[in-house]
Amino acid sequence: MSDLRRKLRLYLVTDPKLCAPLGIIETVRRAVVGGVSMVQLRDKTATTRERIAVAREVKLALAGRGVPVVINDDVAAAVAADVDGAHIGQGDMTPAEARAQLGPDRILGLSCETADAVRAADPAVVDYLGLGPVFGTATKPDHVAPIGWEGLGHLVAxxxxxxVAIGGLKADHRQAARDAGADGVAVVSAICGQPDVTAAARAFGTGGTNQ
Structure with missing residues (x-):
């Protein structure tokens, strides 16, 4: 569990449109060089087959880096691609159903926006929580009202x-997220689509890796 907390410190969520200039694989590779410690592949419009193909390429690109890769909202793709796990939301299959498909060893993340959802998350089933949105964000326009730092701290407790905190977070928010008790920050536009992806990741101060 402590190792997972370290992996969550800078958590990249990919967006196919924002990542288009470099492509998903190269964006992820450069972000990891800059210090990204965990990657969630999120593409709401892709098919399971397409998600599997991208996940396999990302896994190959990151081989030996020790950076977990999870797939958003597609447990079947995560199993087929043999990545580290999956991340689901409240409107998807239940955590118990996801765990049954993933098996005991893969990572399962769960998005929680309310106190009731956090309380319902079973530590015997779920490995980590994505909490937020802290701020509003254009990358997920259907989100609930932002919870702010006080709300984040309440959920963490x-x-x-x-x-991991999520929702409109930038490099200068990392310390505030940690002060609220989160193990790390999940970001999309702060890294994806930036002119220098590696530099954008390094700005979070988590430390980079060798190319």
Whole structure:
């Protein structure tokens, strides 16, 4: 669990449109060089087959880096691509159903926006929580009202699980997220689509890796 907390410190969520200039694989590779410690592949419009293909390429590109890769909202793709796990939301399959498909060893993340959702997250089933949105964000326009730092701190305090803050976060928010108790920050546009992806990741101060 402590190792997972370290992996969550800079958590990249990919966006196919923002990543288009370099492509998903190269964007992820450069972001990891800059210090990204965990990657979630998110593409709401892709098919399971397409998600599997991209995930396999990302896994190959990151071989030996020790950076977990999870797939958003597609447990079947995560299993087929043999990546580290999956991340689901409240409107997807239940955590118990996801765990049954993933098996005991893969990572399962769960998005939580309310206190009730956090309390319902079973540490025997779920490995970490994505908490937010802290701020509003254009990359997920259907999100609920932002919870702010106080709301984040409240949610973190309700669970023993590792957690990552998400929602409109930039490099200068990392310390505030940690002060609120989150293990790290999940970002999309702060890295994806930036002119220098590696520099954008390094700005979070988590430390880069060798190319």
């Amino acid at each position: 309700l669970t023993p699980l590792p957690s």
